[in-house]
Amino acid sequence: MNARLLPYMLILPVTLFLCLFFLYPFVLVAKQAFTTGAGFTLDNFREVVSYWKFPISLKNTLLLAAAVVPIQLALSLLMATMVTRMEKGRDLVLYVWTIPLGISDLAAGLIWLAIFEQSGFLNSMMHGMGIVDKPANLLTFQNPGLVFVAIALAEIWRATAIMLVILVAGIGLIPKEYYEAAEVFGASPWKRFVRITLPMLRPSLQTALVLRVIMAFEVFAVVAALGGTLFPVLMGETYAYQFDLLNSGAAAAMALVILAISIAATLVILRALRVPKGATI
Amino acid sequence: MAEIQIKNVAKKFGAYQALHDINLTIADQEFMVLLGASGCGKTTLLRIICGLETATEGEVWIGGRRVDHLAPKDRGIAMVFQNYAVFPHLTVFENIGFGLRMQKLPDDEVRRRVERVASLMHIEMLLKRYSGELSGGQRQRVAVARALAMEPDVILMDEPLSNLDALLRMEMRAELKGVLAESKTTAVYVTHDQVEAMSMADRISVMHQGEIVQAASPIEVYRNPAAEFVASFIGNPPMNFLRAEAAGDGKWSVAGNVIDGPRYGKSPLQFAIRPEDMQPAGDGLEAKVKIVEPLGAHLLVTCEVNGTLFRAVLDSDMEVKRGDMLTLAPQTDRVRWFDPETTLAVA
Ligand SMILES: Nc1ncnc2c1ncn2[C@@H]1O[C@H](COP(=O)(O)OP(=O)(O)OP(=O)(O)O)[C@@H](O)[C@H]1O
Numbered sequence: 001m002n003a004r005l006l007p008y009m010l011i012l013p014v015t016l017f018l019c020l021f022f023l024y025p026f027v028l029v030a031k032q033a034f035t036t037g038a039g040f041t042l043d044n045f046r047e048v049v050s051y052w053k054f055p056i057s058l059k060n061t062l063l064l065a066a067a068v069v070p071i072q073l074a075l076s077l078l079m080a081t082m083v084t085r086m087e088k089g090r091d092l093v094l095y096v097w098t099i100p101l102g103i104s105d106l107a108a109g110l111i112w113l114a115i116f117e118q119s120g121f122l123n124s125m126m127h128g129m130g131i132v133d134k135p136a137n138l139l140t141f142q143n144p145g146l147v148f149v150a151i152a153l154a155e156i157w158r159a160t161a162i163m164l165v166i167l168v169a170g171i172g173l174i175p176k177e178y179y180e181a182a183e184v185f186g187a188s189p190w191k192r193f194v195r196i197t198l199p200m201l202r203p204s205l206q207t208a209l210v211l212r213v214i215m216a217f218e219v220f221a222v223v224a225a226l227g228g229t230l231f232p233v234l235m236g237e238t239y240a241y242q243f244d245l246l247n248s249g250a251a252a253a254m255a256l257v258i259l260a261i262s263i264a265a266t267l268v269i270l271r272a273l274r275v276p277k278g279a280t281i
Numbered sequence: 282m283a284e285i286q287i288k289n290v291a292k293k294f295g296a297y298q299a300l301h302d303i304n305l306t307i308a309d310q311e312f313m314v315l316l317g318a319s320g321c322g323k324t325t326l327l328r329i330i331c332g333l334e335t336a337t338e339g340e341v342w343i344g345g346r347r348v349d350h351l352a353p354k355d356r357g358i359a360m361v362f363q364n365y366a367v368f369p370h371l372t373v374f375e376n377i378g379f380g381l382r383m384q385k386l387p388d389d390e391v392r393r394r395v396e397r398v399a400s401l402m403h404i405e406m407l408l409k410r411y412s413g414e415l416s417g418g419q420r421q422r423v424a425v426a427r428a429l430a431m432e433p434d435v436i437l438m439d440e441p442l443s444n445l446d447a448l449l450r451m452e453m454r455a456e457l458k459g460v461l462a463e464s465k466t467t468a469v470y471v472t473h474d475q476v477e478a479m480s481m482a483d484r485i486s487v488m489h490q491g492e493i494v495q496a497a498s499p500i501e502v503y504r505n506p507a508a509e510f511v512a513s514f515i516g517n518p519p520m521n522f523l524r525a526e527a528a529g530d531g532k533w534s535v536a537g538n539v540i541d542g543p544r545y546g547k548s549p550l551q552f553a554i555r556p557e558d559m560q561p562a563g564d565g566l567e568a569k570v571k572i573v574e575p576l577g578a579h580l581l582v583t584c585e586v587n588g589t590l591f592r593a594v595l596d597s598d599m600e601v602k603r604g605d606m607l608t609l610a611p612q613t614d615r616v617r618w619f620d621p622e623t624t625l626a627v628a
């Protein structure tokens with residue numbers, strides 16, 4: 001076998017699989033988005049973008065991502081550094097911290113609903129301690145801030161671990177001698193983190209951020225469980241077009257809008273965290 | 282002024298004793314080489330001086346100051362790591378300037394110092410590159426330049442030339458020695474290459490199983506090994522040993538010959554002689570030739586004396602072949618004696 005062709009032959013099965021089950025459906029969705037009965041058109045896009053709920057759901061989605069992702073980044077970096085420093089029980093801690101990963105996002109939303117709703121833990125506790133007179137539903141249209149906080153909390157709780165595992169693996173790849181060299185040459189622990197860990201972690205940070213940001217733009221079940229219609233997001237609107245309004249053309253257009261935002265964010269992240277040629281470990 | 286004093290230092294890793302009661306004084310501006318086989322504790326000792334490892338017992342003093350409770354950065358040292366540890370995400374310039382930046386020196390001072398050591402190490406044209414774009418030898422120079430830029434009192438080097446090819450190693454050896462002598466730095470240099478040790482050191486500390494067996498000048502270590510281990514470790518090929526039985530009144534019987542030796546209460550002793558300190562003669566040790574290896578300048582002859590393996594380095598004009606019988610006369614002032622019980626040299 002020709003050695004130059006061999007790699008391509010080896011990835012052929014995967015490529016075929018991807019084409020069949022990802023590319024083909026994607027083309028179908030795109031076709032749906034760009035056609036009505038009468039051939040090519042942008043009507044579907046015009047329709048979804050001009051709908052009154054579009055700006056607010058776009059704003060909500062971006063706002064949620066902007067609030068949640070940086071907190072998760074900081075948290076996962078902190079947790080990863082702590083786990084890496086541990087000598088004993090490190091695996092156990094990592095397992096416990098990653099448990100939320102194994103819970104579906106709807107279930108996660110319901111767990112947090114159980115905390116915040118009228119007869120939930122939070123109300124019972126506050127009532128029991130005499131902070132409030134009687135249990136009240138906290139997640140109402142009168143408390144938009146609290147709805148947002150609840151959703152953000154649930155998202156942070158649910159999806160920080162995915163970044164954590166990527167960063168723990170990444171930190172594990174940084175040779176110990178770089179830290180020793182930095183220490184000998186006078187870098188404090190914080191300087192070592194900023195000057196060694198962060199820059200050498202860029203490939204892992206890219207992966208973690210891209211994954212997390214894309215997930216953030218697709219947020220749906222947690223919002224549905226906690227906010228219902230109080231907090232419209234892009235994915236929720238897509239769902240509504242498809243299953244409530246039975247307008248699959250508009251749903252497809254929404255899906256493509258989300259895809260475009262995701263691609264744009266991915267490009268920004270890759271660009272911002274790129275490693276110059278020759279500067280890899 | 283930076284004299285290093287290591288006082289009663291011991292190190293345990295769990296139950297394993299890596300260093301036993303090390304005592305060593307390294308003079309200001311001295312070039313001290315720690316030499317020993319793999320696993321004897323050289324790196325551990327260096328890391329204790331550096332502060333990356335804490336001694337289980339003992340004290341480390343640098344420049345008259347006790348430092349074993351200080352962080353590495355407060356000890357006035359710089360280190361060249363065994364596998365360079367040149368930061369891959371920084372340019373050569375930023376690598377060399379790393380320690381200076383940590384000291385918050387002004388930009389122009391950093392630039393001045395980086396450029397000075399870069400030209401000293403002949404890497405001024407590489408300053409904009411990343412370490413991924415350097416050869417092993419260039420990375421090596423960057424690691425040394427980074428240490429020199431600190432203008433430290435003490436520079437610690439852990440097998441810095443071990444990854445280079447033979448030619449480059451020889452070049453770097455001379456260069457490094459010159460640069461360090463000029464900068465008036467005290468140097469501790471770890472290696473397991475005895476040629477490197479002999480050629481660079483002011484003094485060599487020979488280490489064996491976590492102890493310093495001998496600390497002396499290269500020629501002293503070579504000529505007057507303090508213990509059998511040193512005699513068999515230094516020199517290529519190493520010293521020859523033969524069993525010597527007391528024959529009374531300072532005379533010893535070695536393979537049927539009676540040789541003058543020390544007056545010593547115990548018998549037997551080990552008779553030791555370097556392969557190049559013997560001449561074929563009418564009278565001496567009877568040696569049966571096993572292997573003849575022409576090395577150009579010399580002839581390395583492996584023989585058997587009294588059933589013991591024995592090597593001699595002879596003139597390359599000699600006509601010797603396998604199976605010949607040689608009579609080798611040891612040069613009397615080069616003969617050394619060891620007590621097989623203590624393995625130490627007998628004067
Ligand atoms: N962190 C550690 N934990 C346990 N044992 C260790 C540790 N570091 C070193 N040792 C042991 O201590 C002994 C001395 O190790 P050291 O690294 O000092 O050897 P060395 O002389 O530098 O060897 P080499 O020439 O191979 O680098 C070895 O037997 C090693 O296994």
Ligand SMILES: [Mg+2]
Pocket residue numbers: 323324325439
């Ligand atoms: Mg070592």
